Every structure is written in structure tokens, then in C-alpha cells.
Amino acid sequence: MPSAFPVLERHLFGPGPSNPYPEATAGLGLPLLGHLDPEFLRIMDETCSLLRTAWGTSNARTLPLSATGSAGMEAAFVNTVTDGDVAVIAVNGLFGERMCDVAARCGAEVVRVDHEWGAPIDPERVAQAHPNPKVIAAVHAETSTGVRSDIEALGQLKGDALLITDAVTSIGGIELRADDWGIDVGYAGTQKCLGVAPGLAPFTINDRAFERRITTPRSWYLDLGLLGGYVGTGGGGGRTYHHTAPVAMVVSLHAGLNRVLDEGLEQVWARHAEAGQQLQDGLQEMGLELFAQEGWRLPELTTVKVPDGVDSAAVRALLLERHNIEISGGAGAYAATVWRIGLMGHNARPDAALLMLAALKDVLARV
Amino acid sequence: MPSAFPVLERHLFGPGPSNPYPEATAGLGLPLLGHLDPEFLRIMDETCSLLRTAWGTSNARTLPLSATGSAGMEAAFVNTVTDGDVAVIAVNGLFGERMCDVAARCGAEVVRVDHEWGAPIDPERVAQAHPNPKVIAAVHAETSTGVRSDIEALGQLKGDALLITDAVTSIGGIELRADDWGIDVGYAGTQKCLGVAPGLAPFTINDRAFERRITTPRSWYLDLGLLGGYVGTGGGGGRTYHHTAPVAMVVSLHAGLNRVLDEGLEQVWARHAEAGQQLQDGLQEMGLELFAQEGWRLPELTTVKVPDGVDSAAVRALLLERHNIEISGGAGAYAATVWRIGLMGHNARPDAALLMLAALKDVLARV
Structure with a gap:
């Protein structure tokens, strides 16, 4: 061998x-810290805070999930829909398609709104696809087609539904304002415009969505109720052990975000x-x-x-x-x-x- | 900030x-490759091959899952049990406890076999806990108590059940022979005895378990049917895009495994x-x-x-x-x-x- x-x-x-920022690469090579080291907890707290800025949100529950962007998609659905819930999903490329698969596995009744590949989604058509969906989901920047969609317009039309947004290829690259646009649940990746290696899924969920979440989701690993304690935003002020954080990747993300936000x-x-x-x-x-x-x-x-x-x-x-x-x-x-x-x-x-x-x-x- | x-x-x-082997740290800092780069695919193939040696298995479906060890546990259950399947779980510490939670979320009827913390599991008692379970699960090295259990003995008594084994803290540290011991599904972590940073879950599943798997598991991200294509062991010889591999972590694992197996x-x-x-x-x-x-x-x-x-x-x-x-x-x-x-x-x-x-x-x- x-x-x-x-x-x-x-x-x-x-x-x-993409090629990571040199600061992000340097972060990967630093001496490893334990996942409960006070210094690492400080870096994790700062990382969550930096992510809030990148998302344009004040959501307390903003954190890097310990898996790649696709796991962020899974976390978005497994925590918000279960058997029989209606999920309206805008499809204008591969990642909209994938959302339908992921949501269906969570038990959702998927109402799929198809668009031509290469075109943006039509917010009105998506919003009118069902009278009372639990969630509406769309991709902000379709990696499969190179197309941006108007999430802000969809947010204005979402009604009572929770708006799930895929920002994998938009975060850190084009305008993204989660709170102003009415994004309730958002997930992203590190390896595109944030300029960090793949391996984490920046994630944010607001109080409105958290209160309506599935309290015991099918996934233990991606259970946002448990993950709040892991990053110290679960209330009560303390931290609870959930899983071992991918320390080197988080330190690298911290370095990359600092580079982006310093600019x-x-x-x-x-x-x-x-x-x-x-x-x-x-x-x-x-x-x-x-x-x-x-x-x-x-x-x-x-x-x-x-x-x-x-x-x-x-x-x-x-x-x-x-x-x-x-x-x-x-x-x-x-x-x-x-x-x-x-x-x-x-x-x-x-x-x-x-x-x-x-x-x-x-x-x-x-x- | x-x-x-x-x-x-x-x-x-x-x-x-643990502190990673210096080769593993150096691997993290190398220039990043694309996840479909021919050179990276070669490194991934070699990594799967090196993992086979570390597991003591010839299972084709041996790969590093793109998340931490706890996601390995979730992958083991979500691919093997669904609503109403019986899972016998040996509990002699925190990670046995966690298995019960994870299996229950997958819909399994959990038959829990408790042991004193600090003691090993009793293979006979575990094997006799239910006449016909779909899976029997146990932790090889309980990280919560520092105790080894006799997985080989449990493998001899498992009957028709699939044997799931947590090898997070044993792989690369103590004797582990997945094939000889009758382990059907095994998961591990990189950050203990393998001497690599946390972030991946070395995983192996044999043909017997794969044939009896849940064909459309609740988790898309951890669906072993899809992941076979991702690492080129899905049959047909080709690769299918599933998710973006955490490239830097895989290169680091490759370097760490080479260090271990060279020794x-x-x-x-x-x-x-x-x-x-x-x-x-x-x-x-x-x-x-x-x-x-x-x-x-x-x-x-x-x-x-x-x-x-x-x-x-x-x-x-x-x-x-x-x-x-x-x-x-x-x-x-x-x-x-x-x-x-x-x-x-x-x-x-x-x-x-x-x-x-x-x-x-x-x-x-x-x-």
C-alpha cells in the first residue's frame, strides 16, 4: 500500500x-484542542457569533453542524416535518430535487413546484401551491444551474408556513439577509463562498421555527433540541455533551469567517x-x-x-x-x-x- | 470581534x-483537492482499503462517513431497523444508553439489557434477551467507563440477528477483528486510537447486513445504498455524486492510517x-x-x-x-x-x- x-x-x-482562504488552511493545522477545552468553547461561541453576521440573523440557534451541507438540508427537514406534514418545495435544479427526497423520507407530504432548470423560482406560484403548508422550501443559489432566486419575495408570501432556505452557495458570496427576508430555517456549506474546506454545515433556526419543531426527531445526531445544549444556546447557561465537535474544522471555519468579516x-x-x-x-x-x-x-x-x-x-x-x-x-x-x-x-x-x-x-x- | x-x-x-499523529495534522494542511479530482478519488479508495485492514474485514462497503462517530451509530441503526423491528441493546455505559435512544428514534422496539457500569457485558444474557431480534448491539470499548467487552463471544451467540458494534474507542488501539468475530455492522471514530482529528466515522457493513438493510432509510445523508456509489463500491464500477466529501479530513485520515499500518x-x-x-x-x-x-x-x-x-x-x-x-x-x-x-x-x-x-x-x- x-x-x-x-x-x-x-x-x-x-x-x-473552492480554494480555502490561507487563514482557514492555517487553522486546520493548529495543535488540536479538546472539544470541551475552555479555549475551544470560546472559539465555538465566537464562530456561532460570526455565523450570525454571515447569515444576517440574530438567531441564538446559529451553529456549525458537524457534517457537510447536505446534512444541513436533512437537519432542516427532520426537525420541522414528520408524517403527514405538508412541505411545498420549489424545484429549479438538483438541490430542489434533493429536498423533495429528504422531506419525503421525513414523512412529509411533498407538494413539488417545478420550474425550468436555468430559471429562478416563481415566488407567487410556490406560495400558492398549497393553502396551508407547514413548510415552504427553496434554494437561494442553485449550484446545479448557477441561478439565484428571490427568497425575500418568497418570505413576504409565505404566510403561516416556515420558510426553509438552502444558502449553500450563497452565504459569503451574495447578499443574504435571513432575518429581513423571513428565513425561518437556513442551512449552508463551508466550502463555497466562505472559503473553508468542506465538512461543516452552517445552520440557523429562529424561535418561531424552534417552537414548532418536531420535539423528538427521527435523527438523534441532528436533533436541534439536543444541539442547543452542545453550543451553549439551549437555555440555562450550561453546556451538555452531545457529540465530539470536529474541532479542527471549527477552528478553520472560525479563521475563515474572521477573514471574510474583517474584509x-x-x-x-x-x-x-x-x-x-x-x-x-x-x-x-x-x-x-x-x-x-x-x-x-x-x-x-x-x-x-x-x-x-x-x-x-x-x-x-x-x-x-x-x-x-x-x-x-x-x-x-x-x-x-x-x-x-x-x-x-x-x-x-x-x-x-x-x-x-x-x-x-x-x-x-x-x- | x-x-x-x-x-x-x-x-x-x-x-x-487525542493528539493526532503529526502525519495526520500535516495532511489537514495540504492544498485542498476537489472531491471529484482523480487524485482525491484515489486517496479515498486507498483510505477505504486501509480502513478494511484497521477493521479486520474484507467488506467492500467500508468507508469514512462524513460526520463524527455518533453519526456512525445513527447510520448503523437507521439502515438496519425501522418501525417494529426488535433491537436488543447491551447497556453498560453511556454509549449503550445512547444506542437505545437512537434505535428507538428509528422506530425499533428496544430490548435493553442493563449491566453495572464498570463491568463488561454478559454475552449470554444479551443473546438470550429476545428469541428473534433483527439486531443485537453492543459497545466494544465503553468510553464512559473504560471497559472492554467480549464481542467475539457475542458474535458466536448472535444467531440470525445482525451484530452492530461500536468500535469508536477500540479501533486502532486494541484487537479488533470484525470478520472473525461476526460483526455485521461496525462504526468508529477517528479521534481516539487512530490518532486523527474528530470529524469522520469509519464504518463497515457486510453483505449479509446490506442485503437485509432498510432500502429507503429515513436518513438520506446516511443512506448506505446511496453511499456505496459515493465511494465507488456500489457496484457497476462507477461513482455517483452524493455529497461533497470532507476532503481535508479524508486526506488526514489517509495519512493517519498509513502511519498506523506502517507501524x-x-x-x-x-x-x-x-x-x-x-x-x-x-x-x-x-x-x-x-x-x-x-x-x-x-x-x-x-x-x-x-x-x-x-x-x-x-x-x-x-x-x-x-x-x-x-x-x-x-x-x-x-x-x-x-x-x-x-x-x-x-x-x-x-x-x-x-x-x-x-x-x-x-x-x-x-x-
């Missing part, structure tokens, strides 16, 4: 993970907007056609149509081999006809956009 | 996490045995009394009674403050009357045992 492997330095310009959230959003615009302009100047609907394109994740006669996989392989650049194919039915190019987090920079454009030109001339 | 924090170097001599599993077990014996002898020479029943004491995790009149918390605080040494109180009813001292993974060394004994002597003279 060979134990050595080459150390590759990739430009991670796909839909995530300033609005400045970081502007940097993503600028890099994305530069990339999208450049791609169109090369004669390529963008996939996501104009006006709803994510700056942090660009979808572009593979030109006729070009072998998508060959281009991706040559980008990787020749330039150490990773981009991704499309999702689902668009696997071979769309590329997904992300400039997220630390990669939302003019030099990264230039390199991406130049490398794609180079490779398209060779295949 | 202060972004700087002091870098503390702790001796992690509690029940986990040799039996040598590593012997090193744990020696360090634990040295510690336990030294504690008894100091006049302290061990908690776990003689003959069943874990070398990697020692439980010792707090002497009458000594303030357990004051001793732990002074160890941390004066010597940067973390140990833990007892679990449950023994919180204030037992200490838990771990010499696990990289810490299973004579110098660590000496330091621990000397520091405890020093602190006991001061409180």
Missing part, C-alpha cells in the same frame, strides 16, 4: 470546494460580483453562451453552454492536466452540455478570472 | 480527541497495552483505585476513582492550567467521582504515561 502521494496545487474553479460582508459580495462579471463578460466575448437566465445569474457560479462539437469532458481533463484547473460539467440532463465555473471565496479575484479565461481559450484551441 | 487567539499546545490525555496493527496494539499498563500500575502505586473491573480494563482509556476529599474539577483545572494536560471527569452519575485518562494513538507512549503520572502527583500535592 503506497503511503506517499504527490502534492497537487489545484485551482478549484468548479462548483465547490466586510458587503465588500466580499462586491468582490464576488466583480469577478463573476469579469468572467461572464469574457466568456461571452469568446463567443460562448451562458446557460442561466439573464438577470438571475450567480456571480460566484457561472454556467456556460459547451459549444457544439466540443467534447466537454476532454476540455475539463485538459484544463486539469495542463493548468491544474478544475471546473465541472453540468448537473443531471446537462452533464455533457454545460460547464460550471466557480469563482468563490478566495478565488473571487480578478487574477483568477483572467487565468480561467486564458486557460479555457488555450484548451479550446487544442481539443 | 477579536480574530486572534493564543495557540495552545495541549496534552490531550482525556477520552478523546503494524499488532505493534500498535502492543504499544497501547504497554502504555496503559504503565499508567495503571503507576496510578495504583500512588494509592489510587481503578474503576473498571479487573481483567476488562482498556489500556487506551483508564478510569480511576477520585480519592475521598479531593475536588475532581479542581484537579482537572490545575492539570490544564499548570501542565496543559487535559483529562476528563467521569460520565453520568460518576461525573465527580471518576477521572478518565486516555493514552490513545500518538499518545500511547512511555513518555506520555510518565508525564501523566508525574503531573497528577504534582497537582494532587497542590489541591
Whole structure:
């Protein structure tokens, strides 16, 4: 069994993970602390506080779940719906699809509102899909299509329902205001615009949703009633042991969030907007056609149509081999006809956009 | 919001996490790879193969789940039991207790077989607790009490039931032979004797259990039917996207496992045995009394009674403050009357045992 492997330095310009901020990488390598060490508890408290800023929320129950973003989705549903509850789910890509699967496994009666892939959700149609759902769920930034949807408008129309929002690819990259927009439950990932390695799911739930939660959810690991004690927001002031926190990942997230918030959230959003615009302009100047609907394109994740006669996989392989650049194919039915190019987090920079454009030109001339 | 924090170097001599092997820490800090990068897929394949050796199994479905050890427990039950299935669970400590909670949430009819804390399970009593259970579950090394149980004997008595085993604190520290002992489903953690930071749950399931699994479990995130495709053992030879692997943690586990297996599993077990014996002898020479029943004491995790009149918390605080040494109180009813001292993974060394004994002597003279 060979134990050595080459150390590759990739430009991670796909839909995530992105290259972490150097501070986040340095955080991973620090001497490990115990999960109950007073110093670690302080770092965890600060991390939850920093996450509140990133979410735009004052929710006490804001924390990094100890698993990846997909577990955040599961936590959102398993804590809010059970057998027979109605869940209206907006579907305009892969992650909306996945929500339907996850909610159904929790026992929910899923009312699925389909949209064309590449288009945003229609908040009115979603809000009118059922007279009295327990939850309404939508994806803010669809990683599969590169499309933003208007969560604020959906929040205004949600009525009595709880609004669940997938912010995996939006947090730290584009405007996100959980409280102002009426998001009751939100989940995200660390490995996109927050610029931290994958492994945690930033999560937030407000009092309104917490009070209506399933008190003994099917999942022990993701039970928010128990997890409040774990991060010291369960009331009573104390901490209760739940599971061993993934200490190194939390310390890394703490470092990454500090980097982002030291720069300033609005400045970081502007940097993503600028890099994305530069990339999208450049791609169109090369004669390529963008996939996501104009006006709803994510700056942090660009979808572009593979030109006729070009072998998508060959281009991706040559980008990787020749330039150490990773981009991704499309999702689902668009696997071979769309590329997904992300400039997220630390990669939302003019030099990264230039390199991406130049490398794609180079490779398209060779295949 | 202060972004700087002091870098503390702790001796992690509690029940986990332990100080990682330096190779595992170095793995965390390597440039990040994409989760679908061919190089990462190779590292993932090797990691699964190395885990097979650590488990003592040839199970194809052996992988690191993308969450901590407690999620491994949840994965074991949510994939094997559903409403009305009988689960016989041996309880001789906190983690047996937790199994009952987790199994009940999956809908199982739990038949709980209680034992005294500090004693091993009685395989005959467990096996006779129900005529026809779907699963029988037990903890190999109880982290709450420092006790080993005889899983091999339970495996011989399990009959038609599936045997679920918690190996969180045994894997990489003491003899563990999943296939020879008849373990059908096993889960573990990375942060104890494997000497890697917390964040992943090494998991294994054999064909017999996989064939009898719940085909659409309540959990999407932990659905072993979907996870087989994620690590390329789902049959058909391909990989299917499930979730974004926690890349840095997997690379770190790969490095830690290589360190352990380069030394040799039996040598590593012997090193744990020696360090634990040295510690336990030294504690008894100091006049302290061990908690776990003689003959069943874990070398990697020692439980010792707090002497009458000594303030357990004051001793732990002074160890941390004066010597940067973390140990833990007892679990449950023994919180204030037992200490838990771990010499696990990289810490299973004579110098660590000496330091621990000397520091405890020093602190006991001061409180």
C-alpha cells in the first residue's frame, strides 16, 4: 500500500470546494484542542457569533453542524416535518430535487413546484401551491444551474408556513439577509463562498421555527433540541455533551469567517460580483453562451453552454492536466452540455478570472 | 470581534480527541483537492482499503462517513431497523444508553439489557434477551467507563440477528477483528486510537447486513445504498455524486492510517497495552483505585476513582492550567467521582504515561 502521494496545487474553479482562504488552511493545522477545552468553547461561541453576521440573523440557534451541507438540508427537514406534514418545495435544479427526497423520507407530504432548470423560482406560484403548508422550501443559489432566486419575495408570501432556505452557495458570496427576508430555517456549506474546506454545515433556526419543531426527531445526531445544549444556546447557561465537535474544522471555519468579516460582508459580495462579471463578460466575448437566465445569474457560479462539437469532458481533463484547473460539467440532463465555473471565496479575484479565461481559450484551441 | 487567539499546545490525555499523529495534522494542511479530482478519488479508495485492514474485514462497503462517530451509530441503526423491528441493546455505559435512544428514534422496539457500569457485558444474557431480534448491539470499548467487552463471544451467540458494534474507542488501539468475530455492522471514530482529528466515522457493513438493510432509510445523508456509489463500491464500477466529501479530513485520515499500518496493527496494539499498563500500575502505586473491573480494563482509556476529599474539577483545572494536560471527569452519575485518562494513538507512549503520572502527583500535592 503506497503511503506517499504527490502534492497537487489545484485551482478549484468548479462548483465547490473552492480554494480555502490561507487563514482557514492555517487553522486546520493548529495543535488540536479538546472539544470541551475552555479555549475551544470560546472559539465555538465566537464562530456561532460570526455565523450570525454571515447569515444576517440574530438567531441564538446559529451553529456549525458537524457534517457537510447536505446534512444541513436533512437537519432542516427532520426537525420541522414528520408524517403527514405538508412541505411545498420549489424545484429549479438538483438541490430542489434533493429536498423533495429528504422531506419525503421525513414523512412529509411533498407538494413539488417545478420550474425550468436555468430559471429562478416563481415566488407567487410556490406560495400558492398549497393553502396551508407547514413548510415552504427553496434554494437561494442553485449550484446545479448557477441561478439565484428571490427568497425575500418568497418570505413576504409565505404566510403561516416556515420558510426553509438552502444558502449553500450563497452565504459569503451574495447578499443574504435571513432575518429581513423571513428565513425561518437556513442551512449552508463551508466550502463555497466562505472559503473553508468542506465538512461543516452552517445552520440557523429562529424561535418561531424552534417552537414548532418536531420535539423528538427521527435523527438523534441532528436533533436541534439536543444541539442547543452542545453550543451553549439551549437555555440555562450550561453546556451538555452531545457529540465530539470536529474541532479542527471549527477552528478553520472560525479563521475563515474572521477573514471574510474583517474584509466586510458587503465588500466580499462586491468582490464576488466583480469577478463573476469579469468572467461572464469574457466568456461571452469568446463567443460562448451562458446557460442561466439573464438577470438571475450567480456571480460566484457561472454556467456556460459547451459549444457544439466540443467534447466537454476532454476540455475539463485538459484544463486539469495542463493548468491544474478544475471546473465541472453540468448537473443531471446537462452533464455533457454545460460547464460550471466557480469563482468563490478566495478565488473571487480578478487574477483568477483572467487565468480561467486564458486557460479555457488555450484548451479550446487544442481539443 | 477579536480574530486572534493564543495557540495552545495541549496534552490531550482525556477520552478523546487525542493528539493526532503529526502525519495526520500535516495532511489537514495540504492544498485542498476537489472531491471529484482523480487524485482525491484515489486517496479515498486507498483510505477505504486501509480502513478494511484497521477493521479486520474484507467488506467492500467500508468507508469514512462524513460526520463524527455518533453519526456512525445513527447510520448503523437507521439502515438496519425501522418501525417494529426488535433491537436488543447491551447497556453498560453511556454509549449503550445512547444506542437505545437512537434505535428507538428509528422506530425499533428496544430490548435493553442493563449491566453495572464498570463491568463488561454478559454475552449470554444479551443473546438470550429476545428469541428473534433483527439486531443485537453492543459497545466494544465503553468510553464512559473504560471497559472492554467480549464481542467475539457475542458474535458466536448472535444467531440470525445482525451484530452492530461500536468500535469508536477500540479501533486502532486494541484487537479488533470484525470478520472473525461476526460483526455485521461496525462504526468508529477517528479521534481516539487512530490518532486523527474528530470529524469522520469509519464504518463497515457486510453483505449479509446490506442485503437485509432498510432500502429507503429515513436518513438520506446516511443512506448506505446511496453511499456505496459515493465511494465507488456500489457496484457497476462507477461513482455517483452524493455529497461533497470532507476532503481535508479524508486526506488526514489517509495519512493517519498509513502511519498506523506502517507501524503494524499488532505493534500498535502492543504499544497501547504497554502504555496503559504503565499508567495503571503507576496510578495504583500512588494509592489510587481503578474503576473498571479487573481483567476488562482498556489500556487506551483508564478510569480511576477520585480519592475521598479531593475536588475532581479542581484537579482537572490545575492539570490544564499548570501542565496543559487535559483529562476528563467521569460520565453520568460518576461525573465527580471518576477521572478518565486516555493514552490513545500518538499518545500511547512511555513518555506520555510518565508525564501523566508525574503531573497528577504534582497537582494532587497542590489541591
